[in-house]
Amino acid sequence: MADSLARLSALAEDPVVRILADAFSDAGFDLAVVGGPVRDALLGRATHDLDFTTDARPDDILRIVAPIATAHWDIGREFGTIGARVQGEQVEITTYRADAYDGVTRKPVVEFGDDIDGDLVRRDFSVNAMAFLVPQQRLVDPTGGVEDLIAGILRTPTDPQVSFGDDPLRMLRAARFSAQLGFGIEERTLAAMAELRPTLSIVSPERIQAELIRLLQSDDPVRGIRVLVDTGLIDEFLPEVTALKLEIDEHHHHKDVYEHSLTALEQAIALERVRHPDEPADAVLRLAVLLHDIGKPRTRRLEPGGAVSFHHHDVVGSRLARKRLQALRFDKESTDAVAKLIELHLRFFGYAEGAWTDSAVRRYVRDAGDQLERLHILTRADVTTRNKRKAARLASAYDDIEQRIAALREQEEIDAIRPELDGNDVQRILGIPPGREVGEAYRFLLDLRLDEGVIGPEAAEQRLRAWWAARD
The missing domain is CATH 1.10.110.30 (Hydrophobic Seed Protein)
Structure with a gap:
């Protein structure tokens, strides 16, 4: 506990805290660091955003911070919150509150209070309902937050x-x-x-x-x-996660999909930290791993002899995830990424069963697009078997495919592969206007490029004409 108190004292010596504490004290008002920063200081965790509470009303807060802030804003003024930038740090200072809720919406009827204990009691959890008065350096803990931190x-x-x-x-x-x-x-x-x-x-x-x-x-x-x-x-x-708890039939056996998904998530996080140690946590990757098997409940079939199949659960799961994330108002980029990762998460296992041609590796890279690195992590994390020999074989196979991707990138700039003829060439050669048929021809040429590499514009034109003639 002595160490915790020392960390609180260090918080009081933070330049931003000290400047604000002195300014409010000189103006005759109380000021306290509140909530997460106090909790984290007591736990020895890094403190990030600084939140303050005070008995000063919003107009008074603005008057006090204006001379010491490089910027300030009152977008939360109706809730008693004033934001400011002090010494390069963004802070929020809120008047003591004594709100009431109507039980119909989350919007409180805002009422300002005069008592810090009353303000703290209305907060979410006791560990977040502590304040550290500055410059007095006195901890205020009316709901037993310290005891709950210890416990x-x-x-x-x-x-x-x-x-x-x-x-x-x-x-x-x-x-x-x-x-x-x-x-x-x-x-x-x-x-x-x-x-x-x-x-x-x-x-x-x-x-x-x-x-x-x-x-x-x-x-x-x-x-x-x-x-x-x-x-x-x-x-x-997100009911699809609970649905992963598939009922186990006494005559048909398969691994627990829910526990498998959570284990895969833990393994993906471990890989993420190894492969990208200095980057922030990747919520899109983690969401894709959590949801990668949500198509299984919809596609489960009990086969003769005790087998269980989940045919096309990748495609079904991708559609389910897209629909759910759209309902949760995820942005299009994140939604598309999660849906693509789920749709592609089984692709690699065909490679593990037999080495791919270079064209198959190129297709894998092309189809993954900018999600390739996330797909690497998801696919590796998806291996949760306790069979060490099988796990080692799959890991070795994935090492191999990553090495081949790297080699192909060096040889031919695999990420930038394009057909040798573009859409304008297709229209000129085939004498057709822009439209669906141009797109089909372009995809034929791209497949040709992926399958056979560079064959030259003349040969590509001959193959295009032959494909068009056969199509008719």
Whole structure:
């Protein structure tokens, strides 16, 4: 605990904190660092964005920060929040709040308060309901946040039924903080999450999407996903994940698809960290890995002799993922990437069964496009077999295909492969106007280039004419 207090004292010495603390003190107002920065300082975690709370009203906050900020904005003024840039850092300062909710929307009826304890009690979890008054350097913890930090527990400051009833998004935040901090969730809090899960209907898809992304970008998203599945919360916005828990028939056996998907996610994260150690967590990759087998429940067939098949689950899963991500308002680029990765995730296993020709490797690269590196990671992570010999064989095969891709890139700039004749050439040679037939001819020429390499414009023209004549 002594180390934790020392870290809080160090937080008070941060230049931004010190400048703001002195300015508010000189103006006769209290100021406290609040929420995540206090929690993270006590845990010894890196502190990022600084949030403050104060008894000053928004007009007073603006008056105080204007002389010491290089920029300030009042976009959150109606909620009592003023933003500013101080010493190059962006900060938010919010007047004490004592809000009330109508239970129909997430929008509170904003009421300003005069008491810091009242402000803290209205927050989501006790570990986020602590404040550090500056410059006094006094910790304010009215709901037992320090004890919960020590115990590694997430608990609402008030009755969880009331807290989640006020703002259902807090239930998703519980799963995210569990993943982010490695904390368990207190029993009453967990039970309330399961009971109140239908109230997520009042939360916008954009808000749900944002929490899902933050969870996926955490250190241990699998922990948070288990919380969402166990409470049923995920069924309100991504039911395909729970559906991975396929019923096991006593006469037909296959691996647990749900557990396989979570193991694949853990393996993908490990590979991501090895291959791209200095890059931020890749939420698109992690989402694709989590969802890569969601087509299996729709395609499962119980075959004679105890076998189970999932024919075309890659294509079906890609369509399901696209539809779900669109409903959650994911951007088109992310949606397309996840759908493509799911559709292609089985392609490699044909290579493992027998070495591909160079043309097959070129097609693999072409079809993956800018998702090739993510596909590398997904495909490797998809191998969760306990059979060490099989796992080693698949890993060796994938090492081989990556080496061949690298070699082909050096030889022929594989990423920039184009047909030897373009669309204008096709129209001139075949005497046809722009339209669908030009596209078909172009694809024929691209396949020819991928299959046979460079054959020269004259030979390409001869082959094009022969293809066109045979087509007629």
